Amino acid sequence: xxxxxxxxxxxxxxxxxxxxxxxxxxxxxxxxxxxxxxxxxxxxxxxxxxxxxxxxxxxxxxxxxxxxxxxxxxxxxxxxxxxxxxxxxxxxxxxxxxxxxxxxxxxxxxxxxxxxxxxxxxxxxxxxxxxxxxxxxxxxxxxxxxxxxxxxxxxxxxxxxxxxxxxxxxxxxxxxxxxxxxxxxxxxxxxxxxxxxxxxxxxxxxxxxxxxxxxxxxxxxxxxxxxxxxxxxxxxxxxxxxxxxxxxxxxxxxxxxxxxxxxxxxxxxxxxxxxxxxxxxxxxxxxxxxxxxxxxxxxxxxxxxxxxxxxxxxxxxxxxxxxxxxxxxxxxxxxxxxxxxxxxxxxxxxxxxxxxxxxxxxxxxxxxxxxxxxxxxxxxxxxxxxxxxxxxxxxxxxxxxxxxxxxxxxxxxxxxxxxxxxxxxxxxxxxxxxxxxxxxxxxxxxxxxxxxxxxxxxxxxxxxxxxxxxxxxxxxxxxxxxxxxxxxxxxxxxxxxxxxxxxxxxxxxxxxxxxxxxxxxxxxxxxxxxxxxxxxxxx
Amino acid sequence: xxxxxxxxxxxxxxxxxxxxxxxxxxxxxxxxxxxxxxxxxxxxxxxxxxxxxxxxxxxxxxxxxxxxxxxxxxxxxxxxxxxxxxxxxxxxxxxxxxxxxxxxxxxxxxxxxxxxxxxxxxxxxxxxxxxxxxxxxxxxxxxxxxxxxxxxxxxxxxxxxxxxxxxxxxxxxxxxxxxxxxxxxxxxxxxxxxxxxxxxxxxxxxxxxxxxxxxxxxxxxxxxxxxxxxxxxxxxxxxxxxxxxxxxxxxxxxxxxxxxxxxxxxxxxxxxxxxxxxxxxxxxxxxxxxxxxxxxxxxxxxxxxxxxxxxxxxxxxxxxxxxxxxxxxxxxxxxxxxxxxxxxxxxxxxxxxxxxxxxxxxxxxxxxxxxxxxxxxxxxxxxxxxxxxxxxxxxxxxxxxxxxxxxxxxxxxxxxxxxxxx
Numbered sequence: 001x002x003x004x005x006x007x008x009x010x011x012x013x014x015x016x017x018x019x020x021x022x023x024x025x026x027x028x029x030x031x032x033x034x035x036x037x038x039x040x041x042x043x044x045x046x047x048x049x050x051x052x053x054x055x056x057x058x059x060x061x062x063x064x065x066x067x068x069x070x071x072x073x074x075x076x077x078x079x080x081x082x083x084x085x086x087x088x089x090x091x092x093x094x095x096x097x098x099x100x101x102x103x104x105x106x107x108x109x110x111x112x113x114x115x116x117x118x119x120x121x122x123x124x125x126x127x128x129x130x131x132x133x134x135x136x137x138x139x140x141x142x143x144x145x146x147x148x149x150x151x152x153x154x155x156x157x158x159x160x161x162x163x164x165x166x167x168x169x170x171x172x173x174x175x176x177x178x179x180x181x182x183x184x185x186x187x188x189x190x191x192x193x194x195x196x197x198x199x200x201x202x203x204x205x206x207x208x209x210x211x212x213x214x215x216x217x218x219x220x221x222x223x224x225x226x227x228x229x230x231x232x233x234x235x236x237x238x239x240x241x242x243x244x245x246x247x248x249x250x251x252x253x254x255x256x257x258x259x260x261x262x263x264x265x266x267x268x269x270x271x272x273x274x275x276x277x278x279x280x281x282x283x284x285x286x287x288x289x290x291x292x293x294x295x296x297x298x299x300x301x302x303x304x305x306x307x308x309x310x311x312x313x314x315x316x317x318x319x320x321x322x323x324x325x326x327x328x329x330x331x332x333x334x335x336x337x338x339x340x341x342x343x344x345x346x347x348x349x350x351x352x353x354x355x356x357x358x359x360x361x362x363x364x365x366x367x368x369x370x371x372x373x374x375x376x377x378x379x380x381x382x383x384x385x386x387x388x389x390x391x392x393x394x395x396x397x398x399x400x401x402x403x404x405x406x407x408x409x410x411x412x413x414x415x416x417x418x419x420x421x422x423x424x425x426x427x428x429x430x431x432x433x434x435x436x437x438x439x440x441x442x443x444x445x446x447x448x449x450x451x452x453x454x455x456x457x458x459x460x461x462x463x464x465x466x467x468x469x470x471x472x473x474x475x476x477x478x479x480x481x482x483x484x485x486x487x488x489x490x491x492x493x494x495x496x497x498x499x500x501x502x503x504x505x506x507x508x509x510x511x512x513x514x515x516x517x518x519x520x521x522x523x524x525x526x527x528x529x530x531x532x533x534x535x536x537x538x539x
Numbered sequence: 540x541x542x543x544x545x546x547x548x549x550x551x552x553x554x555x556x557x558x559x560x561x562x563x564x565x566x567x568x569x570x571x572x573x574x575x576x577x578x579x580x581x582x583x584x585x586x587x588x589x590x591x592x593x594x595x596x597x598x599x600x601x602x603x604x605x606x607x608x609x610x611x612x613x614x615x616x617x618x619x620x621x622x623x624x625x626x627x628x629x630x631x632x633x634x635x636x637x638x639x640x641x642x643x644x645x646x647x648x649x650x651x652x653x654x655x656x657x658x659x660x661x662x663x664x665x666x667x668x669x670x671x672x673x674x675x676x677x678x679x680x681x682x683x684x685x686x687x688x689x690x691x692x693x694x695x696x697x698x699x700x701x702x703x704x705x706x707x708x709x710x711x712x713x714x715x716x717x718x719x720x721x722x723x724x725x726x727x728x729x730x731x732x733x734x735x736x737x738x739x740x741x742x743x744x745x746x747x748x749x750x751x752x753x754x755x756x757x758x759x760x761x762x763x764x765x766x767x768x769x770x771x772x773x774x775x776x777x778x779x780x781x782x783x784x785x786x787x788x789x790x791x792x793x794x795x796x797x798x799x800x801x802x803x804x805x806x807x808x809x810x811x812x813x814x815x816x817x818x819x820x821x822x823x824x825x826x827x828x829x830x831x832x833x834x835x836x837x838x839x840x841x842x843x844x845x846x847x848x849x850x851x852x853x854x855x856x857x858x859x860x861x862x863x864x865x866x867x868x869x870x871x872x873x874x875x876x877x878x879x880x881x882x883x884x885x886x887x888x889x890x891x892x893x894x895x896x897x898x899x900x901x902x903x904x905x906x907x908x909x910x911x912x913x914x915x916x917x918x919x920x921x922x923x924x925x926x927x928x929x930x931x932x933x934x935x936x937x938x939x940x941x942x943x944x945x946x947x948x949x950x951x952x953x954x955x956x957x958x959x960x961x
Contacts (some may be wrong), residue, residue, distance in 0.1 A: 049702050077924070115922060115932040116818045117702050120794040148795075207764040241761065248753035255751075360851025361584040363777055367812045368784075374815075375788050381760065385788035388753070457784065458750045459777045463582065467748050502754045507745040508715050 036066045038085055041097045044070075045079050045086040045112045053121050060125050068129045070097040074112065075122045082109035124149045131161040136170065143173035147205050150180035176201050183213050191217075192225045199229025202236030203380040240382040245503055246496065251388040253495025254395035255457070257488060258450040259468045260475035261402055264487045265443030266322075268476055269406075269419045270436065272330055273341045276348035277472055278465020280444045283321055284314035284451025285460045286355060289364050304369040307452075314452035315445040321351070322444020326437045334436075348465065356462045363461035372456060387456045398449055403484060405442065415439045419482075474518055480528030489529055494518075570613035571606075571883055573598070573870075574633035576644025576654070581621025582748060585777050586862070587646045589806060589853070590668060591616060593863045594643050596844040597870040607874050608881065615639055619650070626653040634663040640883035641666065641873055643866060647775070648672060648718040655680070664885050666873060668865035670801060670823075672721035673943040674951075678958035679885070681872075681892060682913045683865040685824050686941035687725050691771075693918040694799045694822035695726060697933050698769040699733065703920075704797055706769035708739040710759050713773035715744040722773050722801070728947035739766065749778045752785040760789065763796045770798040779803050783811050786819075793818025793922070804860035805928065809852065813927045824916040825864040825901040826929045837867065837900035864900050868914065871897050872907055903938055910957035913941030 036059065043055035059067055073079050073088040080087050080094070083106050087094045094105040114122065123145060130142035143165075146158065158178045165171050175197070182194035195213070198206040210233065214226045259281065266274045288310040295306035325347060333340045368387055375383035406412040414435045417425040426432050454464065475494060479486030494514060501510035522528075575594050577587035598612045606612060615637045619626040626645070633639045634657065641664040645651045648671050658665045658679040670685040697703040709730060713719025723742055730740060741762050743755060762768055774782055779800070786798065792815075799820040805827050808816075827838065838859055845853035872895045873888070879895075880887035892907050899905035906915045915938040921929025944951040 113930050113932065115702055116704055116793050116797055119818060120704075123794070204760075204764050208766065211765050237761075237764075241757070244757050245754075248751075248757065251753060252751055356580070361579065361588050363585055363780065363809070364852075365809055365811065373788065373812065375790050377790075381764075383788075383790050385753075385785065387784075387788060457781060459780045461585065461777065467750065499754055503758070506743060507749055507755070511746055 036064045036070065036098050038096075038098055041070060041086040042081065042084065044074070045081050049115065049117055052118060056121055056125050060128060063129060066098055066100065068126065071122055071126050071129070073097070074114065075119065075126065077111065077114065079112040080105075080109040081112060082106040086112070120149070128154075128157060131157070131174075132164075136167050139165070139167060140170045140173065143170045143177060146177040147173065147180055147203075150177060150184065150209065152181055152184050155181050176203065176206065180206070180209050183209055188219050188222060191219070191222045195222060195225045195229045199225075199232040202233050204237060207233045207237065237381050240379040243379070244382050245499055247382075247384055247388075249496030249499035250492065251392060251495070252499055253492035254388075254392040255454070256471055256475050256495055257491035258391070258395045258398060258453050259447075259472045260479075260487050260491055261398060261484075262443045262445070262447035262450060263472045263476050264479075264484055265402075265406075265415075265446065266440055267473070268482045268484075268487070269415060270439055270443070271337070271419070272334075272440070273337055273344065274443075275341060275345040275469065276325065276351060276465075277344075277447055278467075278469035279348045279351040280318045280322055280447035280465070281451035281454060281468060282355065282460075282462065282464040283351070284318045284448030285366070285455040285464055286359065286364075286451075287314040287317040287448065288452045288455045289359075289366050289460055292366055304371060307369055307372070307456075310452055311449065314448040316448075318448025318451065319441040319445030322447075323437055323441040325444070326440040330440065331433065331436060352462045352465075359462070361462060363459045366455040366460050368456055391453050391456065394449075394453055398446060399484075399488065402446065406484065411435070411438060411442075415442075478518055478521065478528055480530035483528070483530040486528055486530035570611045571608070571877075572613050572615050572637055572639040574630075574637065574639035574642035574644070575614050575616045576619060576626065576629055576633065576642050577646070578621040578650075579616075579618040582776055583621040583646050583650075586806065589850075589860075590643075590646070590862055590866050592844070592848070592850055592853075593841075593866045594870060595848075596841065597867055599844070600840065601870070601874055607877050608883075619644075623647075623649050623653045626650045627657050630654045630657040630663070630665075631661070634658070634661045640664070640877075640885075641888075643668070643870060645669065646862070647716070649716060651675075651680075652717070662885050664873075664888060666866075666869035668869055669862045672718045672725070673941075673945050674721060674948070676911060676943050676954075676956075676958050678889065678912075680912060681869065681907070682941070682943070683869040683872075684862065685916055685918075686913055686943050687722060687945050688942040689824065689916045689918055689939050690801055690822050691722055691726055692729060693935060693939075694801070694820070694920060695729065695771065697822075697920050698771075698797060698799060698820075702933065704769065704794075705767060706797070707735070707766045708762060708768040709735065709741070710762055710768060710770040711740065711742045711773075712755065712759075712770055713744055714747055714749075714775045714778065716747070716775075718775070719744065719773035723771075725945045725947045726771060732947065745774070745778065747776065747778070750781045752778075752782045755782075756785045756789045756791060759796060760791060763791075768796050770796060772798055772800040773802060774800070775802045777807075779807050780811050783808075783816055783819075787812070787815025793820075799920070804862075805858040806860050808923065808927045809856075809858065811927070813923055814925050816923045817925055819923050820920055820932075821923070821929060822918060822920050823861040823929075824918060825859075825861040825899075826919055826921050826931060827859045828921070828924075828928045828930065829900070829902055829919070831900075831902035833898050833902060834900040837864070859900070865914075868897050868899050868905050872905075906938070908940060911941060911943060912958060913943060915940050 040055060040059050044052055044059060070088065078089050080089050086097055087103065088097050089105060093102055095102050127142040127145035130138045133139050133142065146154065155178065158174055158181060162171065162174050162178065165174055179194040179197040182190050185191055195210060198210055207230065210226055210230050214223065217223050217226060263274065263277050266272050266277065291310040291313055292306050295303050329343050329347065330340060333343055372387045372390055375385045376389065377383050406415065414430050417430060418432050418435045422432055475487055475490045478494065479490030498510055498514050501513050505513065575591050577591040578584050579588055579591060595614055598614050601607060602611045615633060617629045617633060619629045630642060633642055643666045645654060645667050646669050651667050654665060655677060659677060663679060665680045666683060667680055668683045670690050673686045698706045711723040711726060713723060727740055759770060797818065797820055799822060801822060803821050804823060841859050842857040845857045872892065875895050876888045876891040877883050880891035893909045895907045897905050901917055903917050908915060917938050918935045919931050920933040921931050924930050944954040946952060
């Protein structure tokens with residue numbers, strides 16, 4: 001938005017824009033092409049909301065070239081009032097909204113504040129202007145936005161826009177907006193037709209409009225049509241909702257999977273009850289935070305790429321801590337699960353306090369890179385958040401990499417060999433101590449990757465690991481200790497089950513229900529979904 | 540061996556001290572001890588640590604200006620670790636062992652409820668600085684945060700009004716414990732009194748520390764298809780970050796479905812990318828963005844203090860918020876009351892607290908009610924700006940008197956607006 005303004009709004013050379021805006025103003029049926037006066041600009045920026053909205057409407061009735069950029073600046077909070085005139089401030093440089101000439105920013109200039117209502121009004125006004133923009137994408141967005149504040153007064157405008165619109169998608173939105181506007185018409189037949197058209201569209205906005213109209217409608221035939229249309233829309237929306245639940249379930253499952261994968265190695269394969277697993281994730285998340293800060297400080301232009309650097313670094317940071325843990329503490333405790341549990345729990349406390357002392361008890365902010373913010377609209381009522389999509393892909397990639405490492409590489413072979421029969425592996429010349437360290441570092445590194453992913457959806461603080469450690473053990477135990485595939489099934493299963501229950505019973509009860517389910521399941525089948533076969537089972 | 544060494548060195552230290560100060564009375568008599576009871580670890584450390592620092596800053600300021608009654612204040616800081624029963628234990632220790640004159644502390648209502656019997660039994664004094672659900676009035680507590688009628692009700696009124704978007708349907712979303720449950724009970728009764736039907740109110744709770752808000756946000760979206768919807772959020776603690784992130788990513792804009800929060804301030808938004816959240820609201824009695832000389836001075840004091848003490852986060856980006864302001868007002872009013880009573884005796888100080896005034900950073904002369912132990916407060920509604928600060932879009936014309944007993948809970952009309960005398 002800002003970029004657009006800078007390139008086209010300020011440069012006097014944007015003659016094309018001026019021409020098209022002039023065309024737009026002619027199309028809008030301006031009686032006389034008054035230029036935007038300073039008084040008008042001030043009235044739009046100052047006073048109470050009602051007066052400002054009236055001023056915007058008045059200006060919109062006879063729009064002129066500077067109006068669009070001025071409204072856009074207002075939407076970006078870039079307008080100030082000083083010495084009884086409104087000024088646009090972009091990049092520290094003030095300019096006159098009417099002439100575009102640069103002026104010195106006077107002392108004591110007050111920012112113009114917009115509340116939600118004004119912001120809605122401004123974007124509606126901008127949409128009205130944008131209906132005739134040369135850029136198809138903007139026309140589509142404008143047509144979409146017209147649906148938000150339908151009123152019969154906008155009908156002539158919509159008709160004119162429809163008359164010259166060629167783009168199919170924009171036309172569709174415009175026709176919908178036209179029906180929405182007709183819903184408030186005084187003609188019964190027109191209302192009924194509008195209700196039918198809205199019913200066919202199946203969009204969530206249409207549902208809101210139909211519902212609102214139904215509350216006010218007095219004519220029986222129209223009421224009946226409204227109900228039919230509502231049912232029709234609901235039918236269409238139901239699919240989006242079902243898919244939504246499945247998606248949220250898979251998303252939660254992918255997070256559970258990431259959280260549990262590292263533990264599937266350290267606990268599942270090596271048998272170390274690693275209570276510090278969560279803290280290894282926290283270290284990965286903090287490594288991401290550090291990389292983010294470094295990029296912010298030294299490479300602000302490449303900020304969007306920071307995550308690419310953060311992924312290997314969070315792996316290495318957590319792996320290094322894991323290797324250190326294994327070398328200094330855990331190796332002396334193999335075969336003594338109770339001591340391991342206590343020692344790793346102690347380490348987790350130490351790590352937490354260490355981070356607290358270094359970074360403070362407060363959560364730190366990790367920003368999503370711009371390509372991970374926002375969502376992808378799949379259906380009218382189904383938006384898939386990009387950060388979650390990326391994490392699902394990331395979890396799949398980590399899973400594949402792990403399966404390959406364990407199943408296909410020499411290290412993986414050694415790890416499997418050592419865990420199945422340590423003495424025999426040592427006899428055939430495997431350096432078991434080294435394999436232990438590497439395997440533990442690998443598991444820890446994967447925990448670090450999980451931390452990197454978690455930093456993109458949740459909080460990063462010293463307690464980050466605490467909230468996931470139970471989930472991680474739950475997934476590994478449910479899946480069957482020592483089984484990678486079991487972990488995958490358990491993570492996805494728990495994710496989808498949890499989300500279905502949440503939609504049904506609410507978050508608090510869903511959590512309890514899942515725990516009860518796991519307890520019952522483990523009672524019936526203590527070995528988890530998949531049991532280890534063969535001799536290692538009794539080890 | 541170790542033990543003897545300690546004893547010996549203690550004795551030596553005592554001897555040195557005795558020599559050094561000669562005929563002066565015991566050291567403790569020269570200072571007034573005050574207790575600081577905020578969680579410095581655990582879930583609530585996120586919010587409470589900064590309140591401990593605010594108390595310490597105010598103490599430093601008061602001591603630099605000559606202390607209270609000619610004595611320096613000596614803060615005793617303990618860490619109840621977000622553990623509710625531990626709050627009671629630590630309060631007992633502060634009052635019984637350390638003999639503090641006053642305690643500043645607490646954030647969650649459950650921690651206050653835990654301390655309450657202790658301060659009442661031992662006749663201590665507690666200053667509680669956070670907005671809460673009301674339904675409580677103790678002679679031994681001064682509530683410097685907002686009661687529901689000083690935060691929740693005006694916020695709902697604003698959203699029902701034209702500028703707030705004329706909301707018709709309501710999602711009441713909160714963390715599952717006493718504060719959100721009670722506040723939502725009051726709000727439900729209030730909304731019904733305004734003609735909102737039960738089917739237009741959706742009440743939802745999540746556990747403490749909940750981090751996956753996908754389902755909730757999808758439900759809000761669906762609910763909002765039935766009419767203009769507003770969300771009232773009493774989510775507490777760091778769950779707010781994932782909630783707002785999800786909100787931003789799902790494309791639920793403030794112009795469509797505004798969310799007003801009662802526990803989200805400048806500090807809570809520190810960890811969030813605020814650009815997608817522009818326009819969502821919060822209701823408080825103070826915002827850092829308020830422009831007045833007291834606030835400018837307050838922010839400067841805090842920035843300098845945070846830099847000098849190297850407080851993580853705040854040393855680079857100092858932020859102030861409502862509970863910090865309430866803490867700051869509380870300690871200054873206590874000082875004034877002690878000076879008026881010429882004693883730190885709890886009963887005398889309580890009597891002297893009535894009607895105390897203080898020029899608050901929120902820009903008003905803040906007044907302690909003569910009777911009900913609550914402050915008269917201005918209410919501000921702020922919209923989140925892209926930089927994580929709040930843009931005040933509405934404020935009360937004059938300070939509002941607190942109603943700890945909400946008229947929207949049955950039976951409260953018979954309760955007296957002052958603590959019961961015992």
